[in-house]
Amino acid sequence: MLARVFVSSVMEGFREFRQAAKKGIIAAGAQPILIEDFPALAVSPRNACLDGVESSDIFIAIIGKRGGWTAPSGKLVVEEEYEEALRRRLRILAFIHDVERDDEAQRFVTILSDYVGGVLRPTFRTPAELENAVEHALKTYIPHYKHSKVELSMIQENLKKCQEFNLHDETFLRFILVPERMGEVIDPVFIGSQEFIEQLYTIGHSAQVRLFSYEHPKAPEMRVNEVIILQPYQNRSRDSLDEVRLEIAVSGTIIIDANVTGRIPRRPDNMDTSFYIYNEDIEAILKKCFSFSNGFYATKDPYQRYDRLLYNISLCGIGYRSLVTQAPPGHTYSLANRIDDVVAAFDKPRLITMAELRSPEKEIERVITLFSRRLKRE
Secondary structure (H helix, E strand, C coil): CCCEEEEECCCCCCHHHHHHHHHHHHHCCCEEECHHHCCCCCCCHHHHHHHHHHCCCEEEEEECCCCCCECCCCCEHHHHHHHHHHHCCCEEEEEEECCCCCHHHHHHHHHHHHHCCCCCCCEECCHHHHHHHHHHHHHHHHHHHCCCECCHHHHHHHHHHHHHHCCCCCCEEEEEEEECECCCCCCCCHHHCHHHHHHHHHHHHCCCCCCCCCCCCCEEEECCCEEEEEECCCCCECCECCCEEEEEECCCCEEEEEECCCCCCCCCCCHHHHCEEEHHHHHHHHHHHHHHHHHHHHHHCCCCCCCEEEEEEEEECCECCEEECCCCCCCCCCCCCCECCCEECCCCCEEEEHHHHHCCHHHHHHHHHHHHHHCCCC
Protein backbone atom coordinates (compact mmCIF):
# COMPACT_ATOMS: atom_id res chain seq x y z
CA MET A 1 0.00 0.00 0.00
CA LEU A 2 1.16 3.52 -0.75
CA ALA A 3 2.54 5.82 1.92
CA ARG A 4 0.48 8.99 2.32
CA VAL A 5 2.41 12.27 2.09
CA PHE A 6 0.83 15.55 3.24
CA VAL A 7 1.98 18.76 1.55
CA SER A 8 1.98 21.84 3.81
CA SER A 9 2.64 25.30 2.39
CA VAL A 10 0.95 28.59 1.66
CA MET A 11 -1.65 28.28 -1.09
CA GLU A 12 -1.85 31.73 -2.67
CA GLY A 13 0.66 32.22 -5.47
CA PHE A 14 2.30 28.87 -4.74
CA ARG A 15 0.24 26.49 -6.88
CA GLU A 16 3.00 25.56 -9.34
CA PHE A 17 5.29 24.53 -6.47
CA ARG A 18 2.57 22.49 -4.78
CA GLN A 19 1.89 20.70 -8.04
CA ALA A 20 5.62 20.07 -8.45
CA ALA A 21 5.73 18.51 -4.99
CA LYS A 22 2.73 16.38 -5.93
CA LYS A 23 4.52 15.09 -9.03
CA GLY A 24 7.62 14.30 -6.96
CA ILE A 25 5.56 12.35 -4.44
CA ILE A 26 3.90 10.30 -7.18
CA ALA A 27 7.27 9.66 -8.86
CA ALA A 28 8.62 8.37 -5.54
CA GLY A 29 5.79 5.85 -5.36
CA ALA A 30 3.67 7.53 -2.68
CA GLN A 31 0.21 9.08 -2.47
CA PRO A 32 0.08 12.91 -2.28
CA ILE A 33 -2.37 14.51 0.15
CA LEU A 34 -3.16 18.13 -0.79
CA ILE A 35 -6.07 20.12 0.56
CA GLU A 36 -7.06 21.31 -2.91
CA ASP A 37 -7.73 17.68 -3.77
CA PHE A 38 -10.04 17.13 -0.80
CA PRO A 39 -13.75 16.56 -1.46
CA ALA A 40 -16.30 19.01 -0.10
CA LEU A 41 -16.55 18.36 3.66
CA ALA A 42 -18.76 19.73 6.40
CA VAL A 43 -15.77 21.00 8.42
CA SER A 44 -13.68 24.16 8.39
CA PRO A 45 -10.63 24.29 6.08
CA ARG A 46 -8.41 24.46 9.19
CA ASN A 47 -9.86 21.27 10.66
CA ALA A 48 -9.77 19.62 7.24
CA CYS A 49 -6.03 20.32 7.01
CA LEU A 50 -5.32 18.99 10.50
CA ASP A 51 -7.38 15.88 9.79
CA GLY A 52 -5.47 15.45 6.55
CA VAL A 53 -2.20 15.54 8.49
CA GLU A 54 -3.57 12.95 10.90
CA SER A 55 -4.42 10.63 8.00
CA SER A 56 -0.88 10.74 6.58
CA ASP A 57 2.45 8.95 7.11
CA ILE A 58 4.91 11.64 6.03
CA PHE A 59 4.71 15.44 6.34
CA ILE A 60 6.35 17.77 3.83
CA ALA A 61 6.77 21.46 4.69
CA ILE A 62 7.55 23.80 1.80
CA ILE A 63 8.50 27.34 2.81
CA GLY A 64 8.59 30.20 0.33
CA LYS A 65 8.82 33.94 0.76
CA ARG A 66 5.59 34.28 2.78
CA GLY A 67 4.57 32.83 6.10
CA GLY A 68 0.95 32.90 5.03
CA TRP A 69 -2.28 33.07 6.99
CA THR A 70 -2.39 33.23 10.77
CA ALA A 71 -4.82 30.87 12.53
CA PRO A 72 -7.03 31.94 15.49
CA SER A 73 -4.36 30.46 17.77
CA GLY A 74 -1.95 33.19 16.65
CA LYS A 75 0.25 30.69 14.84
CA LEU A 76 0.75 30.27 11.14
CA VAL A 77 -1.56 27.75 9.52
CA VAL A 78 1.47 25.82 8.26
CA GLU A 79 2.90 25.97 11.79
CA GLU A 80 -0.24 24.39 13.23
CA GLU A 81 -0.05 21.65 10.62
CA TYR A 82 3.60 21.07 11.49
CA GLU A 83 2.79 20.79 15.21
CA GLU A 84 0.06 18.26 14.40
CA ALA A 85 2.61 16.24 12.44
CA LEU A 86 4.95 16.33 15.45
CA ARG A 87 2.14 15.22 17.72
CA ARG A 88 1.34 12.35 15.38
CA ARG A 89 5.04 11.42 15.21
CA LEU A 90 5.13 11.64 11.42
CA ARG A 91 8.34 11.73 9.42
CA ILE A 92 8.91 15.45 8.65
CA LEU A 93 10.77 16.76 5.59
CA ALA A 94 11.39 20.44 4.87
CA PHE A 95 12.10 22.15 1.53
CA ILE A 96 13.12 25.83 1.46
CA HIS A 97 12.61 28.16 -1.48
CA ASP A 98 15.83 30.12 -2.16
CA VAL A 99 14.24 33.58 -1.98
CA GLU A 100 14.11 36.45 0.47
CA ARG A 101 11.51 35.62 3.16
CA ASP A 102 9.25 37.77 5.30
CA ASP A 103 9.64 37.72 9.09
CA GLU A 104 7.02 35.01 9.71
CA ALA A 105 8.41 32.70 7.05
CA GLN A 106 11.91 33.14 8.45
CA ARG A 107 10.65 32.43 11.97
CA PHE A 108 9.11 29.18 10.78
CA VAL A 109 12.33 28.23 8.97
CA THR A 110 14.17 28.71 12.27
CA ILE A 111 11.69 26.42 14.05
CA LEU A 112 12.20 23.74 11.41
CA SER A 113 15.97 24.17 11.63
CA ASP A 114 15.85 23.49 15.37
CA TYR A 115 13.76 20.37 14.79
CA VAL A 116 16.20 18.82 12.32
CA GLY A 117 19.29 19.81 14.27
CA GLY A 118 20.18 22.74 12.06
CA VAL A 119 20.25 20.70 8.84
CA LEU A 120 17.50 21.38 6.30
CA ARG A 121 16.58 19.56 3.13
CA PRO A 122 17.94 21.03 -0.11
CA THR A 123 16.81 24.47 -1.15
CA PHE A 124 15.19 24.93 -4.53
CA ARG A 125 14.68 27.73 -7.04
CA THR A 126 12.29 26.29 -9.60
CA PRO A 127 9.32 23.88 -9.54
CA ALA A 128 11.43 21.32 -11.41
CA GLU A 129 14.12 21.46 -8.72
CA LEU A 130 11.50 21.00 -6.01
CA GLU A 131 9.96 18.04 -7.82
CA ASN A 132 13.36 16.32 -8.05
CA ALA A 133 14.24 17.12 -4.43
CA VAL A 134 10.95 15.71 -3.13
CA GLU A 135 11.26 12.54 -5.19
CA HIS A 136 14.87 11.99 -4.09
CA ALA A 137 14.16 12.58 -0.40
CA LEU A 138 11.07 10.39 -0.29
CA LYS A 139 12.77 7.43 -1.96
CA THR A 140 14.95 7.19 1.12
CA TYR A 141 11.96 6.74 3.42
CA ILE A 142 9.23 5.11 1.30
CA PRO A 143 10.52 1.54 1.88
CA HIS A 144 9.84 1.99 5.61
CA TYR A 145 6.16 2.68 4.92
CA LYS A 146 5.17 -0.54 3.17
CA HIS A 147 2.29 -1.19 5.50
CA SER A 148 1.62 -4.76 6.43
CA LYS A 149 -1.73 -6.19 5.44
CA VAL A 150 -4.21 -7.87 7.68
CA GLU A 151 -3.97 -11.65 7.94
CA LEU A 152 -6.69 -13.11 5.74
CA SER A 153 -6.82 -16.26 7.87
CA MET A 154 -7.92 -14.14 10.83
CA ILE A 155 -11.06 -13.09 8.97
CA GLN A 156 -11.88 -16.64 7.93
CA GLU A 157 -11.37 -18.01 11.44
CA ASN A 158 -13.63 -15.33 12.91
CA LEU A 159 -16.37 -16.26 10.47
CA LYS A 160 -16.63 -19.65 12.16
CA LYS A 161 -17.31 -18.09 15.56
CA CYS A 162 -20.80 -17.07 14.49
CA GLN A 163 -22.11 -20.19 16.24
CA GLU A 164 -20.96 -18.91 19.63
CA PHE A 165 -23.54 -16.12 19.61
CA ASN A 166 -26.47 -18.01 18.11
CA LEU A 167 -28.44 -18.74 21.27
CA HIS A 168 -31.74 -19.42 19.47
CA ASP A 169 -32.86 -21.96 16.93
CA GLU A 170 -32.51 -19.42 14.13
CA THR A 171 -30.12 -18.79 11.27
CA PHE A 172 -27.66 -15.98 12.03
CA LEU A 173 -25.51 -13.95 9.68
CA ARG A 174 -21.99 -12.82 10.60
CA PHE A 175 -20.51 -9.82 8.77
CA ILE A 176 -16.79 -9.02 9.11
CA LEU A 177 -15.11 -5.92 7.65
CA VAL A 178 -11.39 -5.22 8.19
CA PRO A 179 -9.12 -2.46 6.82
CA GLU A 180 -6.51 -3.87 4.44
CA ARG A 181 -3.93 -1.52 5.96
CA MET A 182 -3.08 -2.46 9.53
CA GLY A 183 -3.16 0.46 11.92
CA GLU A 184 -4.89 2.16 14.81
CA VAL A 185 -8.20 3.43 13.46
CA ILE A 186 -9.51 4.22 16.94
CA ASP A 187 -7.50 5.50 19.87
CA PRO A 188 -7.39 2.64 22.44
CA VAL A 189 -8.35 5.04 25.24
CA PHE A 190 -11.19 6.66 23.29
CA ILE A 191 -12.72 3.33 22.32
CA GLY A 192 -13.75 2.80 25.94
CA SER A 193 -15.34 6.22 26.36
CA GLN A 194 -19.02 6.99 26.66
CA GLU A 195 -18.60 9.47 23.80
CA PHE A 196 -17.52 6.66 21.47
CA ILE A 197 -20.40 4.43 22.58
CA GLU A 198 -22.82 7.27 21.86
CA GLN A 199 -21.29 7.73 18.40
CA LEU A 200 -21.97 4.07 17.67
CA TYR A 201 -25.55 4.41 18.94
CA THR A 202 -26.08 7.46 16.74
CA ILE A 203 -24.85 5.68 13.60
CA GLY A 204 -26.63 2.40 14.41
CA HIS A 205 -30.00 4.07 15.11
CA SER A 206 -29.88 6.50 12.19
CA ALA A 207 -32.60 6.31 9.54
CA GLN A 208 -30.01 5.42 6.89
CA VAL A 209 -28.76 2.42 8.89
CA ARG A 210 -31.32 1.07 11.40
CA LEU A 211 -28.96 -1.59 12.68
CA PHE A 212 -30.33 -0.97 16.17
CA SER A 213 -33.94 -0.53 17.22
CA TYR A 214 -35.06 2.07 19.73
CA GLU A 215 -37.54 -0.52 21.03
CA HIS A 216 -34.81 -2.75 22.43
CA PRO A 217 -32.28 -2.01 25.20
CA LYS A 218 -28.53 -2.22 24.51
CA ALA A 219 -25.81 -3.66 26.70
CA PRO A 220 -22.29 -2.26 25.98
CA GLU A 221 -19.25 -4.25 27.09
CA MET A 222 -15.67 -2.96 27.09
CA ARG A 223 -12.68 -5.23 26.55
CA VAL A 224 -9.01 -4.29 26.26
CA ASN A 225 -9.07 -3.36 22.55
CA GLU A 226 -12.71 -3.91 21.58
CA VAL A 227 -16.11 -2.59 22.45
CA ILE A 228 -19.19 -4.79 22.10
CA ILE A 229 -22.80 -3.64 21.95
CA LEU A 230 -25.49 -6.26 22.30
CA GLN A 231 -29.11 -5.72 21.41
CA PRO A 232 -30.49 -8.90 22.96
CA TYR A 233 -33.75 -10.70 22.48
CA GLN A 234 -36.25 -9.95 25.24
CA ASN A 235 -39.83 -11.17 25.64
CA ARG A 236 -39.84 -12.75 22.23
CA SER A 237 -43.05 -13.43 20.43
CA ARG A 238 -42.94 -15.53 17.29
CA ASP A 239 -43.64 -12.36 15.33
CA SER A 240 -40.26 -10.75 15.82
CA LEU A 241 -36.69 -11.48 16.73
CA ASP A 242 -34.26 -8.61 16.19
CA GLU A 243 -31.02 -9.58 17.85
CA VAL A 244 -27.79 -7.77 17.03
CA ARG A 245 -24.26 -8.06 18.31
CA LEU A 246 -21.80 -5.36 17.22
CA GLU A 247 -18.07 -5.61 17.92
CA ILE A 248 -15.58 -2.91 16.95
CA ALA A 249 -11.83 -3.10 17.58
CA VAL A 250 -9.06 -0.50 17.76
CA SER A 251 -7.88 -1.81 14.37
CA GLY A 252 -11.19 -0.73 12.81
CA THR A 253 -12.45 -4.30 12.48
CA ILE A 254 -16.25 -4.43 12.46
CA ILE A 255 -18.08 -7.67 13.31
CA ILE A 256 -21.88 -7.79 13.20
CA ASP A 257 -24.04 -10.79 14.11
CA ALA A 258 -27.78 -10.68 13.41
CA ASN A 259 -30.57 -13.18 12.88
CA VAL A 260 -31.91 -13.64 9.34
CA THR A 261 -34.76 -15.98 10.31
CA GLY A 262 -37.49 -15.35 12.84
CA ARG A 263 -37.86 -11.75 11.66
CA ILE A 264 -40.97 -11.60 9.46
CA PRO A 265 -43.46 -14.52 9.32
CA ARG A 266 -44.81 -15.17 5.83
CA ARG A 267 -47.51 -17.70 6.77
CA PRO A 268 -50.27 -17.70 9.39
CA ASP A 269 -48.86 -20.73 11.22
CA ASN A 270 -45.42 -19.06 11.53
CA MET A 271 -43.78 -22.40 10.73
CA ASP A 272 -41.91 -21.12 7.70
CA THR A 273 -39.11 -19.73 9.89
CA SER A 274 -38.15 -23.32 10.70
CA PHE A 275 -37.96 -24.36 7.04
CA TYR A 276 -36.86 -21.36 5.00
CA ILE A 277 -34.30 -18.59 4.84
CA TYR A 278 -35.53 -15.75 2.66
CA ASN A 279 -33.20 -13.87 0.33
CA GLU A 280 -34.91 -10.58 1.17
CA ASP A 281 -34.14 -11.04 4.88
CA ILE A 282 -30.46 -11.61 4.12
CA GLU A 283 -30.52 -8.57 1.84
CA ALA A 284 -32.12 -6.43 4.57
CA ILE A 285 -29.44 -7.37 7.13
CA LEU A 286 -26.62 -6.87 4.64
CA LYS A 287 -27.90 -3.37 3.87
CA LYS A 288 -27.77 -2.57 7.58
CA CYS A 289 -24.24 -3.97 7.90
CA PHE A 290 -22.83 -2.11 4.90
CA SER A 291 -24.65 1.10 5.83
CA PHE A 292 -23.35 0.99 9.40
CA SER A 293 -19.79 0.35 8.18
CA ASN A 294 -20.03 3.24 5.74
CA GLY A 295 -21.35 5.56 8.45
CA PHE A 296 -18.61 4.49 10.85
CA TYR A 297 -15.73 5.02 8.41
CA ALA A 298 -17.20 8.28 7.12
CA THR A 299 -17.02 9.50 10.72
CA LYS A 300 -13.67 8.03 11.79
CA ASP A 301 -11.72 8.17 8.51
CA PRO A 302 -13.12 11.00 6.34
CA TYR A 303 -9.87 11.31 4.36
CA GLN A 304 -9.86 7.59 3.52
CA ARG A 305 -6.52 6.55 4.92
CA TYR A 306 -8.18 3.14 5.01
CA ASP A 307 -9.68 3.30 1.53
CA ARG A 308 -9.40 -0.44 0.85
CA LEU A 309 -11.13 -2.92 3.10
CA LEU A 310 -11.73 -6.67 3.17
CA TYR A 311 -14.96 -8.38 4.07
CA ASN A 312 -16.64 -11.75 4.23
CA ILE A 313 -19.98 -13.04 5.45
CA SER A 314 -21.14 -16.35 6.90
CA LEU A 315 -24.37 -18.07 7.85
CA CYS A 316 -24.69 -20.38 10.84
CA GLY A 317 -27.57 -22.31 12.38
CA ILE A 318 -28.88 -23.25 8.95
CA GLY A 319 -30.14 -26.66 10.04
CA TYR A 320 -32.83 -28.06 7.73
CA ARG A 321 -33.69 -24.70 6.17
CA SER A 322 -33.59 -23.95 2.46
CA LEU A 323 -32.71 -20.58 0.95
CA VAL A 324 -35.67 -19.32 -1.08
CA THR A 325 -36.85 -16.19 -2.84
CA GLN A 326 -40.44 -16.68 -1.71
CA ALA A 327 -42.43 -19.23 0.27
CA PRO A 328 -43.44 -22.27 -1.77
CA PRO A 329 -47.19 -22.53 -2.45
CA GLY A 330 -49.49 -24.54 -0.19
CA HIS A 331 -49.19 -25.39 3.49
CA THR A 332 -46.85 -28.35 3.28
CA TYR A 333 -43.20 -28.23 4.28
CA SER A 334 -40.27 -30.41 3.32
CA LEU A 335 -37.03 -30.81 5.23
CA ALA A 336 -33.78 -30.34 3.36
CA ASN A 337 -30.58 -32.11 4.32
CA ARG A 338 -29.28 -30.72 7.58
CA ILE A 339 -26.32 -28.29 7.48
CA ASP A 340 -24.47 -27.93 10.77
CA ASP A 341 -21.37 -26.17 9.44
CA VAL A 342 -20.84 -22.44 9.13
CA VAL A 343 -21.14 -21.46 5.45
CA ALA A 344 -19.06 -18.53 4.17
CA ALA A 345 -20.06 -16.54 1.11
CA PHE A 346 -16.52 -16.29 -0.29
CA ASP A 347 -13.60 -18.72 -0.18
CA LYS A 348 -11.36 -15.83 0.84
CA PRO A 349 -12.07 -12.27 1.99
CA ARG A 350 -13.23 -9.94 -0.75
CA LEU A 351 -11.67 -6.51 -1.37
CA ILE A 352 -13.99 -3.50 -1.28
CA THR A 353 -13.27 0.22 -1.59
CA MET A 354 -14.93 3.05 0.31
CA ALA A 355 -16.78 4.03 -2.87
CA GLU A 356 -18.24 0.53 -3.11
CA LEU A 357 -19.07 0.59 0.59
CA ARG A 358 -21.22 3.66 -0.01
CA SER A 359 -23.12 1.89 -2.81
CA PRO A 360 -23.03 -1.82 -1.91
CA GLU A 361 -25.94 -3.04 -4.06
CA LYS A 362 -23.73 -5.12 -6.37
CA GLU A 363 -21.85 -6.60 -3.42
CA ILE A 364 -25.12 -7.60 -1.75
CA GLU A 365 -26.31 -9.22 -4.95
CA ARG A 366 -23.02 -11.08 -5.20
CA VAL A 367 -23.27 -12.38 -1.62
CA ILE A 368 -26.82 -13.67 -2.11
CA THR A 369 -25.83 -15.33 -5.38
CA LEU A 370 -22.95 -17.16 -3.70
CA PHE A 371 -25.10 -18.26 -0.77
CA SER A 372 -27.73 -19.54 -3.22
CA ARG A 373 -25.12 -21.69 -4.93
CA ARG A 374 -23.64 -23.00 -1.69
CA LEU A 375 -27.02 -23.85 -0.16
CA LYS A 376 -28.54 -25.31 -3.31
CA ARG A 377 -30.38 -28.53 -2.46
CA GLU A 378 -30.33 -31.47 -4.82
